[in-house]
Amino acid sequence: MATPDGFPASFYGEPGVLGMLSNGISAFLVLLQNFNTAHTGNEPVGVENILAVHLILIGGICQLVAGLLSFRKYDHLSGTAFIGYAALWGSYGATRIYFGAFTKTTTISSMMINNLSLSNDTMFNMYSNTTTEIPLSHLSQSIKESAIAGLVPYILLSSVLAFCSATVNYIMPFVFGAITFTLVFEAISLVSSSWALVVSGVLELLILLFAIYGSAALLLKGLTQRLILRGFGTPLFNVLLLGTPSSASAKSIGQEMKKNTKYAEPMALGFFCDTVSAFIFAFYSFGYMKSFGVGAAWVSIISVAQLFSSYYAHLRQDCYHTTKFGLHATYWLIKAWDEFVVSVLLDGDSKVVSGRETMVGNWFFVMAGLVLCMGSLTTDVFELIHNMLFVLLTVSTIPQIPLEGYYIFFGVASSLFTAASLYGTFSRLINTIAEKSLIPVGPQPVSTDRFKKALGCIKAKTRDLNVLPKEDQASDALFYILNGVAALSALHASSSRNNPTFLHLTVPWVLISGAIMQVYVSRLQVTGGGRFGSVISSIYVAVWATWTWFRFANLLQHSPETAYAFTAGAIALLVINAFLVLIAYRNLVLLFLTAVMEVVLVCFLLSTLQRLPYELEAMLALFSIICIYGALASLLNCIFSQRLLPMGPLLIKLPCPVANSRLTSGLLKIAGLLEEGGVCGIPTDTVYALAASCKNPQAIEKIYNIKDRPAEKPICICISNVEQLVAAKPPFSPLLWQFMRNVYPGGISCIVSKGDWLFRLVGPAYDRVGTQDSIMIRVPDHTVTGHLCDITGPLAITSANPSGEPDSTHHSMVIRLGHKIQGILCDGDSNEVVASTVVNCLKIDETITIVREGCVPAVKVRQIFDRVKATML
DSSP: OOOOTTOOGGGGOOHHHHHHHHHHHHHHHHHHHHHHHHHHOOOOOSTTOHHHHHIIIIIIIIHHHHHHHHHHTTOHHHHHHHHHHHHHHHHHHHHHHHHHHHHHHHHHHHHHHHTSOTTOHHHHHHHHHHHHSSOHHHHHHHHHHHHHHHHHHHHHHHHHHHHHHTTTOSSHHHHHHHHHHHHHHHHHHTTSOTHHHHHHHHHHHHHHHHHHHHHHHHHHHHHHSSOSSSSSSOOSSOGGGGOOOOHHHHHHTTOOOOOOSSSOOOHHHHHHHHHHHHHHHHHHHTTSOSOOHHHHHHHHHHHHHHHHHHHHHHHTTOHHHHHHHHHHHHHHHHHHHHHHIIIIISTTOTHHHHHHHHOOTHHHHHHHHHHHHHHTTTSOHHHHHHHHHHHHHHHTTOTTSOHHHHHHHHHHHHHHHHHHHHHHHHHHHHHHHHTSOOSOOOOOSSOHHHHHHHTTOOOOOGGGTTOSOTTSOTTHHHHHHHHHHHHHHHHHHHHTTTOHHHHHHHHHHHIIIIIIHHHHHHHHHHHHTOTTHHHHHHHHHHHHHHHHHHHHHHHTTOOHHHHHHHHHHHHHHHHHHHHHHHHOOSOHHHHHHHHHHHHHHHHHHHHHTTOOOGGGGHHHHHHHHHHHHHHHHHHHHHHHTSOSSOOOOOSSOOSSOEEETTSHHHHHHHHHHHHTTOOEEEOOSSSOEEEEETTOHHHHHHHHHHHTOOTTSOOEEEOSOHHHHHTTOOOOOHHHHHHHHHHOSSSEEEEEEOOHHHHHHHGGGGGGSSOSSEEEEEOOSOHHHHHHHHHHOSEEEEESSOTTSOOOOBGGGGGGGTTTSSEEEEOSBOSOSSOOEEEEOTTTTTOOEEEEOOSSOHHHHHHHHHHHHHHHO
């Protein structure tokens, strides 16, 4: 079947092509290194080892892109696999560069020693002391141990991916299976002779061949829309063979999977990342790794991958997994760099013992883990067990545990968490592929009604679910958690400011949670469309980053001039936070948080002047208490879309009233505002739009000012049905009428010629809509919009976003324009993430032109047109 004329083949773009090619090329790069090492017996030398750099660029970055695209195509398996393997190849490439750098340094040192005069005993002893006290064998062994610790969990996970992919097609199992065996022999080669490198190289050649075939098959499928090469579309076995629970049973325990047509489910990726991080820490805690330098790199890279699982959970409006995986990524990052400081920078300094005993930042992670346990009470038993094991993991590192038992307890907890996360990866992958619960995860621990009653709440009615202001965003709980960790860590750093070793330990805690991770939360706040939400989190990034900089400067014994610079910065932050107090009107918790932060900044100012009374540091503890309550309330309220825990009322009533689209009174309220000449945000069958009644031309003029829309861009009209257009008696050709009856109602906008008929339809708005000669007409396939147009008559509409910014896909995002518009009709998530497809019908008797491809593919529009035109002949 030939591709339709004018239709871009890239519409069927397959990110699997990029993902498998990246795996194949990465395996080929490792193959070249292995064969070279096996042949010459020499390890790669130096950062100039271009193959390792390419391994990061191709295997890491390119495959990461493939994984992100797979999630957007609702491909659970490929998204998880490609992002997971991106972290694998990136970590392995970084390890090889790290190893090569140490090899080169030691080689150069040895050459310098050999060139010295042997009679010069003093010089010889000096160089030998600097180069042989830490011999190459010791460093090499440490790096190899770290690599093994990273490879083993990937071997387990890769075997899981190979098994799961067998339920989808029979190309990916061979690719992932070959990767599994390759990793096995890569690990063996690190502890044995070079024969394992040769076997690994052969397997890597198989990966390349399988990847080339799979990529070719996918590429031809995308270009021709048929399976030219076999391998995709036919699984090795049906996933339903793993188990077929009855439909009634699955529904009764709340496990029936519901497909989300926008993004794939990222839960398996989150468990995947937990497996890798926890295993590396278990390996280290039991003493199989002498140093955590390379381990910190592996954990950091996989933690970044875990942030993507949190991000895609956020895009799915899943506040629970957004918070969970964001919290876990933060925990792994902090612990990795904490251990890095202890094992590498401090080199086992005895002072670390006293430093660890005073570090209590883990207590906040314990509380955050308990918050997640509460949030999972209405999901399934496995989720609750996984969260309880995370609590055990955090408890294992609290400061009250003696250092002698610290690593044993932590290692056992990490091992249990690894096993649970591995099972979670497998069960989530299979269950999302099958879209039903085949791998048991247990029933819902507590029914939703019982949970609400336990909190003393009245069961909410269905109509109340979407009328809550969007102050409880999916990222709010994570915002409170990160600030709480930073504050509690800063408190104990301040109380031990004279202990340089302890300050070395606290810098990662405050910097990672308060600044680095909060940049990610700030981005989520922007995506959610919350008013001022991103402003507060962005300013607090600067607060904690400045605090870290100041404490680190104390380690360097900064000059008085430097202290004055920090004083000036503290004053600036005080002034900025004062404005945050004024705009933190969303609820009382946020108001208290910003108010306490003002006192904390006063403490910071006094600290720069060496005038801080110790009693004032308790404000950081109060700040942490507010954060833990804010995290709990935000998470539960967001999960159930109700106010289960009070956050306090809006302190300032918003000037823009909101109405519920499910209530007739809400629809009439917005209709009344439009009749009075107001501009309102309304839902459509695509994205949210700004609407003005055609009875009020001045209201249409307001839209241009509200959106900062260029005057040359026309505004279209929206009607409820084609019959409303027929009543105006436009002189359309029979072909145009038939075409419009086939595409309306729907996500298609038709551009037609203006004429006297338009006066009869829109009256005084004739000159305010469309261009001088044409007008674009929309008939949305949306019940609410249709009823609204029946009440008000034709509406002038355009997308509800400032010009140049993303479309609004939820009524909370229309809040961006809330201070300029007169009302918002709230209808939850939009049906699409892009606007309508615009078709130029001015010369429809000859042909049509696709002006903008939107939610309806251009090929489908052309198929409709060709079919209609054929029937008219």
